[in-house]
Amino acid sequence: MEEEIKEEFTKGGFTLDDEEEILQKCLTFCIQYKLSASDIVANWDLYSINRGLDSTVRSSHMGPFLEQLQNEQVDKVKEKASGLHLYSNDVSMILNGDYGETEGTLDTPPDKHTLSLQKSSDSAQRTNSVKLTSAKRLEPVTPFGSRKNKFxxxxxxxxxxxxxxxxxxxxxxxxxxxxxxxxxxxxxxxxxxxxxxxxxxxxxxYDRIEDKFNFLENCIKKRATAYVSSGRYDEPVDPSVASQESIFAVGMICCEEEGRIKEKGTLLQSSVEHSGGQRVRLDLQKLSQYSIFPGQVVAVEGRNPSGHCVIASKIINYPPLSAATDEExxxxxxxxxxxxxxxxxxxxxxxxxxxxxxxxxxxxxxxxxxxxxxxxxxxxxxxxxxxxxxxxxxxxxxxxxxxxxxxxxxxxxxxxxxxxxxxxxxxxxxxxxxxxxxxxxxxxxxxxxxxxxxxxxxxxxxxxxxxxxxxxxxxxxxxxxxxxxxxxxxxxxxxxxICRNPQGGSKQRLTxxxxxxxxxxxxxxxxxxxxxxxxxxxxxxxxxxxxxxxxxxxxxxxxxxxxxxxxxxxxxxxxxxxxxxxxxxxxxxxxxxxxxxxxxxxxxxxxxxxxxxxxxxxxxx
CATH class of the missing domain: 3.60.21.60 (Purple Acid Phosphatase; chain A, domain 2)
Structure with missing residues (x-):
């Protein structure tokens, strides 16, 4: 399973600082919280985005990452408990001992709110996979209407x-x-x-299959027209036809199977006009960087020597502007x-x-x-x-x-x-x-x-x-x-x-x-x-x-x-x-x-x- 976790990190464009230690800890998290390799990497992806981290996974991040996984388990426990509506952000602050600015209910009696916190704490402690790491004593969350600072x-x-x-x-x-x-x-x-x-x-x-087809087909055709009208690219060709020469094709990124897209399961679907709507496998191994998602319409330069797989040498996300049509x-x-x-x-x-x-x-x-x-x-x-x-x-x-x-x-x-x-x-x-x-x-x-x-x-x-x-x-x-x-x-x-960043490149996911x-x-x-x-x-x-x-x-x-x-x-x-x-x-x-x-x-x-x-x-x- 460590190999699966490593492979998922690589597909997500991450590099491991201390590979052996990080993989061992991630394996422990997967066993403890019953997560798959893709689940643990997806959780890390969200964690890194919210904290503005780069593409390097460091062993020093594993502690805070574990706290996030613990918070998610607390949320699941609270959803099953009746009458508890604490927001996950409040629980995170409680676990970290930072509850001075946490905001809770409006006009809630202190005794009742304290009792709710004690119940959520007891429920979390009874769960084998969740342990409150804060050494501070839990105190009532400040009611929303009684907070000291407003803006x-x-x-x-x-x-x-x-x-x-x-x-x-x-x-x-x-x-x-x-x-x-x-x-x-x-x-x-x-x-x-x-x-x-x-x-x-x-x-x-009341949409029909025809409506869905026309919507997707128009997205690809309009995108192809933008590339050709720039004057820098020839008419797109059928990417599913074998060719020893470099080809230029425009199509939509698709996933081979259900679930999250994977690098080895990436397909390119061209328009009906150019390929009859056929899909062909897209090989991304030679690219130093890319960022793709299902439904994305892109232009691809590469070769298809076998007729079954396009070996991409370049993915173009942005069509150039034609000098002749700049004003229009x-x-x-x-x-x-x-x-x-x-x-x-x-x-x-x-x-x-x-x-x-x-x-x-x-x-x-x-x-x-x-x-x-x-x-x-x-x-x-x-x-x-x-x-x-x-x-x-x-x-x-x-x-x-x-x-x-x-x-x-x-x-x-x-x-x-x-x-x-x-x-x-x-x-x-x-x-x-x-x-x-x-x-x-x-x-x-x-x-x-x-x-x-x-x-x-x-x-x-x-x-x-x-x-x-x-x-x-x-x-x-x-x-x-x-x-x-x-x-x-x-x-x-x-x-x-899924993305791959160049070595040493910054990872600004939100941007x-x-x-x-x-x-x-x-x-x-x-x-x-x-x-x-x-x-x-x-x-x-x-x-x-x-x-x-x-x-x-x-x-x-x-x-x-x-x-x-x-x-x-x-x-x-x-x-x-x-x-x-x-x-x-x-x-x-x-x-x-x-x-x-x-x-x-x-x-x-x-x-x-x-x-x-x-x-x-x-x-x-």
């Missing part, structure tokens, strides 16, 4: 660019003075919904427009201030929506021009909703707790602000389909300053293009991607995952917000709606992708086939506003003209 900056982007430093605010802040001193934002936020498909009331889950290409035109704005000061520079938060918007122990209240209070003081809220709003995974003990319908809960609070917010802020809502497939009061229509918000009942867009969707605020999608594509790509999303849609006029195929099991992807709703033609200024992975805000440069940076984009994972019984994260962005001149902060509540 703390966790991460900043371009901090030197006039981004106001946010200090921790205690509960005794004088909000009445804030109301008296409140000044309306100087500029009204212009808002244009670029595209919102599908329309509310559409028929979904939407992404190139976008870059030219930005440069023109920088050269001509007389032109208005696109500027917008916005706050972005993703659900859940209430803690797992109640439906009081205290995190949402705190977010709106913060927005009232900071006065952004735009507030972007991404679902789930009425989370179908919430324990109270699963029990079925609430005395309201889901629609009533949404209207009162979400739309009602937002109406009060816009009434307070005035006519210059806008609010954008995007649903999630986890919203209990909305259609469970992807792509997903927007919420039906009637202006007669609520202000027209509150808008809803489809999931995914795009809009322009003060001429700043923003694209959003609430499906956790980053997490799904992380689970399916690479964001680049995957951009590269699969930046230079192609027909590409997808969700490039993974087949989709994750929990994504109800409807191919009859996908062709009109999942595609966009230009790189946005801000790309918002909420995920359960570590929160981040990064400037990502999209490259062409020569590795030259063409257009930059601010990619954001705002995290979750509520994490179990504790508070989570949101993002504040001040966009000024281009990503390099903009600033952003990730804030924890």
């Amino acid at each position: 703390i900056v966790q991460l900043t982007l371009n901090e030197h660019l006039d981004m106001q430093t946010i200090k921790a605010e205690d509960d005794n802040a004088n909000f009445e003075d804030e109301i008296i001193r409140r000044v309306q934002p100087s500029k009204e936020c212009s808002l244009i919904i670029d595209r919102s498909q599908p329309e509310p009331g559409c028929r979904f889950m 290409h939407p992404s190139k035109k976008q870059a030219m427009d930005r440069n023109l704005q920088l050269r001509e000061p007389s032109l208005d520079t696109p500027e917008v201030s916005l706050i972005v938060a993703a659900g859940p918007f209430t803690t797992s122990d109640n439906l009081l929506f205290q995190p949402l209240n705190d977010l709106l209070a913060y927005a009232q003081r900071k006065q952004p021009q735009l507030l972007v809220l991404l679902g789930p709003f009425i989370d179908s995974d919430h324990p109270e909703l699963k029990k079925g003990i609430i005395n309201q319908t889901f629609d009533e809960l949404f209207r009162i707790e979400i739309l009602g609070k937002l109406q009060d917010y816009v009434d307070y802020m005035g006519s210059t602000v806008r609010v954008i809502l995007m649903p999630s497939i986890r919203d209990a009061n909305h259609d469970c389909a992807f792509p997903q229509p927007a919420f039906e918000i009637h202006p007669a009942d609520f202000s027209n300053q509150i808008k809803s867009i489809s999931n995914p969707g795009m809009f322009s605020a003060n001429r700043v293009k923003v694209a959003c999608c609430t499906v956790d594509i980053l997490k799904h790509l992380s689970a399916e991607e 690479n995952l964001a680049k995957h999303v951009l590269s699969q849609q930046s230079f192609v006029l027909w590409s997808s917000f969700y490039p993974l195929y087949p989709p994750s099991e929990d994504v109800p992807l409807d191919f009859s709606l996908a062709s009109k709703a999942l595609h966009f033609s230009s790189i946005p200024d801000i790309l918002i992708l909420p995920s359960d992975l570590a929160h981040f805000v990064k400037v990502v440069g999209v490259e062409d086939a020569d590795g030259e940076e063409q257009v930059k984009c601010i990619c954001v994972n705002p995290g979750r506003l509520a994490r179990g019984e504790g508070g989570g994260f949101f993002v504040e962005i001040n966009y000024r003209g281009d990503p390099d001149s903009s600033s952003a902060s990730i804030i924890r509540i």
Whole structure:
């Protein structure tokens, strides 16, 4: 089994510092927690992403890695126990002895909460595979409503660019003075919904095999057209035909068998036009670096001497831009427009201030929506021009909703707790602000389909300053293009991607995952917000709606992708086939506003003209 573990690490692009010791410890973990070789490497992959580690697995990392495995076992124990809804982040802090800033339930009596912690501790100690390593005495987790610090900056982007430093605010802040001193934002936020498909009331889950075929075939054909139109590549050939000469083919990465893609089980499926849709094995051993996932459309240079396997010498993820079509290409035109704005000061520079938060918007122990209240209070003081809220709003995974003990319908809960609070917010802020809502497939009061229509918000009942867009969707605020999608594509790509990094190269997984999303849609006029195929099991992807709703033609200024992975805000440069940076984009994972019984994260962005001149902060509540 040690050989299997070593092979899985190698496939994932990892190198082992102390091979013998690491393999022995991983083997022990596998036996202790009943994990397979692929499971242990997948867990390590997630661990390394959340902690920003490089591709080298060191023996010194095994201790903290073991704690993560222990925490997962504690979560499984808690799921079986009734009445326990501690979030995994809280349990992690308890195990590490760091519970001073941990946030728990709202208005929970201390005795009851202490008893819950003692029960979870006893349950964990009775499990053979879990041992609490902290030598400190367990103390009650600080209730969410009683925490000392409300807003703390966790991460900043371009901090030197006039981004106001946010200090921790205690509960005794004088909000009445804030109301008296409140000044309306100087500029009204212009808002244009670029595209919102599908329309509310559409028929979904009626897709046919023909719809799926056409969707995948168009992705490959449009990508091949982009390569040929550049003038640097010939017409793609059939990769399944034996040839001693070097060939150029365009196709989709496929997996030979069910489960996670493996290096030796990688296939390339070309279009019906070039190969009749046949698949051929893809040999990646000669490549010094690559990063692929199922559903990714790429160009491959290599040889197929036998007719059964293409020996790849190069994988091209980014089509080059044709000099003849530079002015017509939407992404190139976008870059030219930005440069023109920088050269001509007389032109208005696109500027917008916005706050972005993703659900859940209430803690797992109640439906009081205290995190949402705190977010709106913060927005009232900071006065952004735009507030972007991404679902789930009425989370179908919430324990109270699963029990079925609430005395309201889901629609009533949404209207009162979400739309009602937002109406009060816009009434307070005035006519210059806008609010954008995007649903999630986890919203209990909305259609469970992807792509997903927007919420039906009637202006007669609520202000027209509150808008809803489809999931995914795009809009322009003060001429700043923003694209959003609430499906956790980053997490799904992380689970399916395999890569190999050059020796000594840095491993920036989160940046690479964001680049995957951009590269699969930046230079192609027909590409997808969700490039993974087949989709994750929990994504109800409807191919009859996908062709009109999942595609966009230009790189946005801000790309918002909420995920359960570590929160981040990064400037990502999209490259062409020569590795030259063409257009930059601010990619954001705002995290979750509520994490179990504790508070989570949101993002504040001040966009000024281009990503390099903009600033952003990730804030924890």
